[in-house]
Amino acid sequence: MQSNIDDYLLRKIDPSQEYIWKWIPSKGKSGGILSGVRLEHFDVGSFKEGKFVLQLNLRDKNNKVKWNFLNIYGSPHEEHKADFLAELPAFCGGNQVPFLVGGDFNLIRFSSEKNKPTHISRHSKTFNSIIACYDLLDLNMIGGKYTWSNNQNPPTLEKLDKILVSKSWEDLYPMDRVHKTPREVSDHNPLILLTSLHQPVKNISFRFELAWLKDINFKPLVHEIWTKPCHADTAFDRIQAKMKRVKQYFKGWGFNKQGE
Secondary structure, eight states: OOSOOOHHHHHHHOTTOOEEEEEEEEETTEEEEEEEEETTTEEEEEEEEOSSEEEEEEEETTTTEEEEEEEEEOOSSGGGHHHHHHHHHHHHHTOOSOEEEEEEOSOOSSGGGBSSOOOOOHHHHHHHHHHHHTTOEEOOEESOSOOEEOOOSSOOEEOOEEEEEOHHHHHHSTTOEEEEOOOSSSSBOOEEEEOOSSOOOTTOOOOOOGGGGGSTTHHHHHHHHHTSOOOOSSHHHHHHHHHHHHHHHHHHHHHHHHHO
């Protein structure tokens, strides 16, 4: 809820000036996006600003790869949701490198993303169509199902915040995971996205090798990974999460077998 973010405020957030900052002002009590990029780890090539999206074009200095971050604040007002859902694919479609889309979408995807009985709206259907069109992965969240509360008794809880990634982004950071942290000031739970501390193996995509079927350890490993508990919201998300686990494990397993 900041219509202006001046140098004084930024110095309170970042006293050592380790970050480069870009922001979009709020409109009254809604809107507003602030993005900070730590210069030790990233170069910032350019910014692209919309009404609901702030895009940062980044270069990971450690891994020598480029990717884009789309910071999202979807409209909370019904009359502006169509505008947001028109802007989102325009930004996604303009990316020629791996990209990550994260923030407060102010939309649920499925009825299971709310703790009270509800029907998904036409906006949710459009949102899901955009995710499918650009082949985005909705990263599974650890720590609970919902990210927003109306702070009433009993509360209404919804999953309004999420992180979506392109498949090429996940290829760069295959061990990514999202953690929900406790609410303190906001009515939203902060999300933390963690990636592997190890440098990713470049230019290696997942490929199933027929030779794996001849390895006596292969099928037991698949069974062990597939039957691990999975707490995704829907059957589709559970399958997606299990496939991701299998891919993550056997990408490294296959690379090691190739080395042997």
